[in-house]
Structure formats: structure tokens, C-alpha cells
Amino acid sequence: MPKHLITFYPGAKKISVDEGENLLQAAMEAGIHINASCGGSGTCGKCRVHLLNGITDSPKHPKLTPLEYDQGDRLACLTTIRGDIDIEIPIESQVDKSVLEIKGDREAHQYLLSPQDIYQLVQDWEVDPPVFKKSVQLAPPTLKDNVSDLTRLTNALERQHDIRGISPDFRVIMKLSRILRESEWNVTATLVLTRKGYKLINVEPGDATHQNYSIVLDIGTTTVSGQILDLNSCVVVACPDGQCDGSTLFALAEASDYNAQISYGEDVITRIVYSQRHGGLKKLQEVVVSTINKIIQELLEMSRIDRSLISHMVIAGNTTMTQILLGLDPKYIREVPYVPTANFIPPVRAVHLGINVDDHVHAYIFPMVASYVGGDIVAGILGSGIFQREPLTLYMDIGTNGEIVLGNKDWLASVSCSAGPAFEGAGIKFGMRATRGAIEEVNINHRTYEPMILTIGRARPIGICGSGLIDTVAALLGTGMIDPKGKFRRDLRTGRVRMGPDGYEYVLAKKEETAIHEDIALTEIDIENLIRTKAAIYAGCKVLLDSVGLSFNDLERMIIAGGFGRHLDLEKAILIGLLPEIDIDKFIFVGNGSLLGTRLLSFSKNLLKEAERIALMMTNLELSNHPAFMNEFVAAMFLPHTDSSAFPLVTERLQNDQCKLQN
Numbered sequence: 001m002p003k004h005l006i007t008f009y010p011g012a013k014k015i016s017v018d019e020g021e022n023l024l025q026a027a028m029e030a031g032i033h034i035n036a037s038c039g040g041s042g043t044c045g046k047c048r049v050h051l052l053n054g055i056t057d058s059p060k061h062p063k064l065t066p067l068e069y070d071q072g073d074r075l076a077c078l079t080t081i082r083g084d085i086d087i088e089i090p091i092e093s094q095v096d097k098s099v100l101e102i103k104g105d106r107e108a109h110q111y112l113l114s115p116q117d118i119y120q121l122v123q124d125w126e127v128d129p130p131v132f133k134k135s136v137q138l139a140p141p142t143l144k145d146n147v148s149d150l151t152r153l154t155n156a157l158e159r160q161h162d163i164r165g166i167s168p169d170f171r172v173i174m175k176l177s178r179i180l181r182e183s184e185w186n187v188t189a190t191l192v193l194t195r196k197g198y199k200l201i202n203v204e205p206g207d208a209t210h211q212n213y214s215i216v217l218d219i220g221t222t223t224v225s226g227q228i229l230d231l232n233s234c235v236v237v238a239c240p241d242g243q244c245d246g247s248t249l250f251a252l253a254e255a256s257d258y259n260a261q262i263s264y265g266e267d268v269i270t271r272i273v274y275s276q277r278h279g280g281l282k283k284l285q286e287v288v289v290s291t292i293n294k295i296i297q298e299l300l301e302m303s304r305i306d307r308s309l310i311s312h313m314v315i316a317g318n319t320t321m322t323q324i325l326l327g328l329d330p331k332y333i334r335e336v337p338y339v340p341t342a343n344f345i346p347p348v349r350a351v352h353l354g355i356n357v358d359d360h361v362h363a364y365i366f367p368m369v370a371s372y373v374g375g376d377i378v379a380g381i382l383g384s385g386i387f388q389r390e391p392l393t394l395y396m397d398i399g400t401n402g403e404i405v406l407g408n409k410d411w412l413a414s415v416s417c418s419a420g421p422a423f424e425g426a427g428i429k430f431g432m433r434a435t436r437g438a439i440e441e442v443n444i445n446h447r448t449y450e451p452m453i454l455t456i457g458r459a460r461p462i463g464i465c466g467s468g469l470i471d472t473v474a475a476l477l478g479t480g481m482i483d484p485k486g487k488f489r490r491d492l493r494t495g496r497v498r499m500g501p502d503g504y505e506y507v508l509a510k511k512e513e514t515a516i517h518e519d520i521a522l523t524e525i526d527i528e529n530l531i532r533t534k535a536a537i538y539a540g541c542k543v544l545l546d547s548v549g550l551s552f553n554d555l556e557r558m559i560i561a562g563g564f565g566r567h568l569d570l571e572k573a574i575l576i577g578l579l580p581e582i583d584i585d586k587f588i589f590v591g592n593g594s595l596l597g598t599r600l601l602s603f604s605k606n607l608l609k610e611a612e613r614i615a616l617m618m619t620n621l622e623l624s625n626h627p628a629f630m631n632e633f634v635a636a637m638f639l640p641h642t643d644s645s646a647f648p649l650v651t652e653r654l655q656n657d658q659c660k661l662q663n
């Protein structure tokens with residue numbers, strides 16, 4: 001993709017961007033402030049800039065007179081970059097030269113791994129799916145050769161494909177005689193590798209080997225995501241109608257939806273509580289299966305693959321989600337000493353769970369470690385290759401819960417901290433999940449305190465998602481509008497900070513600019529909730545490292561997983577003390593690590609053993625009764641931390657920013 005150079009004046013700050021990049025987004029990446037309060041939806045008219053040189057695609061707009069447009073005025077949020085350009089930023093930004101000197105925070109996105117890089121994380125895996133189809137041509141029986149139909153088939157599989165030790169599913173036996181004769185002894189056998197060897201799960205007439213698909217699912221507390229995979233070709237195939245983004249290695253199609261259990265509670269604890277009601281567990285099981293069936297339907301429609309061609313499923317989820325899906329009472333997960341029913345689940349026939357696939361399809365359930373470290377984390381460790389490599393790595397998956405794993409090829413240790421779903425919108429007045437209309441990027445002018453916000457889908461703002469929350473608190477801290485305890489300065493001369501119904505708050509978008517027709521603000525209570533969440537995560541990491549006599553400085557890599565990680569701005573997350581201050585090059589984003597692991601396992605049967613090995617080698621540290629956890633948690637209830645020596649560069653930056661503002 002061609003690159004273009006944008007030069008912002010005054011200051012001549014340059015940034016190189018891809019062809020087709022949005023100008024407001026580019027300014028955000030360069031750390032240039034442009035007032036933008038409708039999230040980039042093109043309605044507020046505040047993001048006006050002046051095009052000095054170069055070519056852009058910018059529509060005319062009622063906020064610009066024809067003369068202004070002809071003279072070069074443009075709305076940054078509606079401007080697409082088509083060549084090298086020089087841009088003059090408006091007067092209200094010119095007074096804020098200090099901002100121009102701050103490094104562009106979005107450079108952190110350069111550390112996102114490409115799908116190809118992610119694929120390289122796991123070494124020595126070969127394409128050899130645990131579920132496969134084999135075509136066999138049988139000799140019809142005679143009086144001299146009248147062994148049973150089943151023996152005839154298993155002998156042929158052994159002779160023609162060197163597959164031994166086959167145990168048949170009874171359902172195959174029930175239809176075997178008919179299919180063999182109707183197909184004139186030319187059939188396709190589907191086999192799945194289990195701990196006990198190969199299981200014959202299906203027999204079809206003729207040669208049906210050319211189409212063999214698998215569905216993988218990540219069952220999250222908030223979101224369920226699925227992909228459909230081609231087990232034969234293992235190549236990226238775009239959806240016929242282009243609905244797939246093609247960025248997911250080997251996936252034919254991908255679909256996500258909210259876990260319908262959300263109506264029964266936001267987090268695992270409330271779900272467990274609900275499951276104890278009369279009929280509660282059955283209800284929760286039914287609704288998550290309804291979400292799964294919806295996703296499967298969507299995947300089949302997107303990829304135009306027939307349901308009968310699905311041969312296998314691989315499912316990973318946290319322990320509570322997994323137990324509820326299996327209909328296992330999760331009661332004891334919540335009670336001391338926090339015991340799950342089973343960490344290793346034998347393959348389950350998917351139809352027994354209510355999943356709408358053919359009855360021969362078996363679901364492989366990722367093994368779990370403990371009540372709060374589930375199969376999703378084991379899948380993430382598998383997919384990110386930590387278990388094979390020397391470097392000391394911290395793996396972090398921040399979702400409704402915060403799960404953290406430390407280790408390398410020789411050992412793995414984990415903790416889980418009840419981070420609370422603040423990053424998914426809960427406990428935040430205008431909090432929302434990262435969907436269209438969510439404020440996802442925020443910058444605040446150091447002198448005018450005016451916001452520059454970008455929303456997902458460039459729609460009118462509806463609320464604030466996790467990344468917007470972190471951006472806002474980082475910006476409030478960076479501009480000195482809040483103190484390290486998260487309290488607003490009371491002497492700010494701006495209408496953006498005011499006493500609201502819930503105490504002091506900062507108005508990110510005014511009601512005439514929002515889609516909800518009320519002001520969207522971040523309150524002190526919201527900030528306190530964010531501080532609690534980040535303190536729990538940081539403290540969890542610290543206790544885990546301390547428990548093995550290591551420190552953040554010993555880390556050679558830090559892997560951030562989860563949908564939340566995709567939108568996370570590293571420097572801002574470090575600024576507020578959510579992440580440790582370590583070399584930014586050590587961070588790697590893997591996206592949905594759980595789905596990555598399920599995908600790899602679908603393609604490679606040698607990873608079945610590895611998944612079990614990971615679950616067995618991981619030592620879980622229980623934080624709820626850990627003496628050091630509360631001390632670390634309290635110490636982290638500060639922005640960035642009470643121990644400023646743990647954040648030397650952030651402390652220096654904040655001090656410098658304050659000096660600049662005072663001059």
C-alpha cells in the first residue's frame with residue numbers, strides 16, 4: 001500500500017500514513033490535537049483544518065462555505081489522504097505547542113503482530129488435523145470372505161491408510177451395512193483422534209474427502225466468537241461476499257455475538273449465583289447454546305458451507321462458561337476452596353449439548369487449570385507458543401476478568417484477578433462495549449481542555465469503551481486535570497469540568513453532538529472504578545512475579561491477548577499504571593489468543609498432547625487469600641503508582657508536562 005507524508009503546521013510535524021488513511025486519525029496518531037467532539041461523524045464541524053498543499057478526498061459540507069472550501073478548508077474527519085499533503089492546524093491547536101512535542105501515542109500499534117507473525121509463534125506444528133476423512137474402496141463380501149461389515153471397513157482403513165486401533169461409534173455401526181451396500185462399497189470414513197486412539201465417527205457414501213470443515217469457538221463471559229476452518233486446504237479463503245476480513249489465518253469466516261447469558265449477570269459470579277436458582281443452570285446453558293447456534297448459522301451463511309460438512313468442533317472458555325455449557329453445576333467454583341468439577345473433559349458429542357450440527361460431530365473442550373484459569377487461557381498459551389520458548393514471558397488476557405500467566409518452556413504459573421468488567425463498560429456511567437458509537441480514542445488540549453474524540457465507526461457518540469476510558473484518564477492525568485488519586489482539580493477554568501449529579505465530571509461530548517441526546521461525561525466515580533481495575537491487574541502481575549523471585553525488569557516479552565488488547569494504547573496504559581513501565585518493544589498483541597489456540601489445535605493433532613501438557617504444568621496461585629495481594633493492590637491505587645521508582649519515565653514525563661503548562 002502506498003505511503004504518504006503529512007506535514008502538520010505550525011511545527012512541521014511529519015507523519016507517514018497509508019493511502020486512504022483518515023486525516024483526523026492521522027492527527028491522533030501524530031499526537032496533534034484537533035478539536036473533534038462528535039467522534040468523527042462529521043456533524044460538529046469542529047475539526048476544521050486548512051489544506052496548504054496536496055491532494056485529498058474531502059466532500060463539501062454545510063459547515064464550510066463554498067468559498068472556505070475553495071480556499072482549502074476541510075473537515076479532518078471527512079478527509080481521506082490520497083497523496084503527500086501539508087496541513088495547517090487551526091488556531092486553537094496552535095497555542096498548544098507542548099502537545100506537538102509529545103510522542104505520537106498510537107505508534108504503539110506498530111507492535112501489533114500480523115496474522116503471519118502470529119502463525120510463527122508456535123514452532124514445529126504440522127498440518128495434520130485430529131479429525132480427518134479417508135476414502136476407502138472395499139471388496140464386497142463373498143462366501144470365502146464374509147467378515148463383518150465393520151471388520152471389513154477397519155481392515156481396509158488399516159491396509160489402505162495405515163490407521164490402526166480404531167474404535168467405532170455405535171451410530172456408525174447402526175447405518176454401516178446400508179451405506180456400504182448403497183454406495184457399492186465405496187465410502188468415506190471420518191475419524192477423530194482421542195486419548196484412546198482413533199474413533200470412527202461417520203461413514204458417508206462415495207468419496208466425500210474433498211470437503212471437511214471445523215468450527216472453533218471461544219466462549220467468553222461477554223462475547224462468543226467463532227470461526228469456520230477448512231481442514232483440507234488450511235489456507236485463507238475469503239468469504240464469497242467479502243464479509244470476512246481475511247486477516248484471520250486459515251479462517252474461512254468469523255462471527256461474534258454477545259453471550260446471551262449477559263441478561264442473567266455481567267460476570268461469572270453473578271452467573272454462578274443465577275445458576276443456583278430453580279432451573280437457573282438449565283436456562284444459562286440454553287441461552288449460551290442459542291448464541292452458539294446463531295454464530296454457527298452465521299458462519300455457514302457467510303461461507304456458504306453446508307452444515308453436514310462440519311466434522312469437528314474445538315471449544316475454549318473460562319471454567320465457569322465451560323461448566324455451564326456442559327451443564328455442570330458451577331456452584332463450587334465460587335466457594336472456598338474454589339474447586340471445578342473437572343479440568344479435563346473427554347470429547348463430547350455436540351448435539352448432546354444442544355448445538356445444531358450433525359450428530360457425529362464431537363466437540364473437543366480445551367483443558368482447564370483451576371476455577372478461574374480456564375481453557376481459554378490454556379488455548380492462549382498454546383497459540384502464543386510460550387510453552388515452547390526460552391524467553392520469560394508474561395501473558396495477560398484482560399476481559400471481564402484479568403488472567404495472567406508467567407513462565408516459559410520449563411514452567412508456567414498463573415493468577416486470576418477479579419478485575420471487574422470496567423473495560424467492558426460495567427461500573428462506568430457512560431461505559432459501553434467496543435461497538436459502533438463508542439468513544440475509543442481521546443486526546444485533550446493541554447490549554448483549552450477541549451477534547452478530540454474518535455468513535456468506532458465514526459458514528460455519533462453513544463458512550464465510552466475500555467480504550468476510550470484509558471485514553472481519557474491518561475489525557476486527564478497528562479493535562480494535570482486530575483491528580484494521582486483521580487480527583488479533578490477544582491480550579492480549572494473550563495465548562496468541560498463541572499459538578500454533575502454524581503459528583504465532579506469531565507464532559508467528553510455535549511448532548512447536541514451525541515446520539516443519545518445527553519452529555520457524555522466521565523465522572524470521578526468512573527475514574528475510581530478504573531483505578532481499582534488497573535490496580536487489581538497490576539497487583540496480580542506483581543504478586544505473580546514476586547512469588548517466583550522475579551521483577552518486571554526480568555520480563556523478556558509481554559503478550560497482551562483479548563479483544564480489548566487490540567484497541568489498547570500501550571503508552572497510555574503504562575501512563576496510568578495498568579501496564580508496567582518496561583521497554584515497549586517487549587509487548588506483543590495476539591488478538592483473541594483463545595481462538596488462536598483452538599484454530600491451531602484444529603489443524604494439528606500433535607497439539608492435543610501439548611494442550612494437556614500446558615494445563616498440567618501450570619501452577620495456579622490463589623490471590624484471594626494471598627497475604628501480599630492486598631498490599632500491592634492498595635499501592636497500585638494511584639496514577640500511575642505510589643512507588644514512582646517503578647514508573648521513572650512516566651513520572652518524568654508528567655513532571656515535564658506540568659512544567660510546560662506552567663510556563
Ligand code: FES
Binds near residue numbers: 038076
Ligand atoms: Fe469532524 Fe466533528 S465534524 S469531528
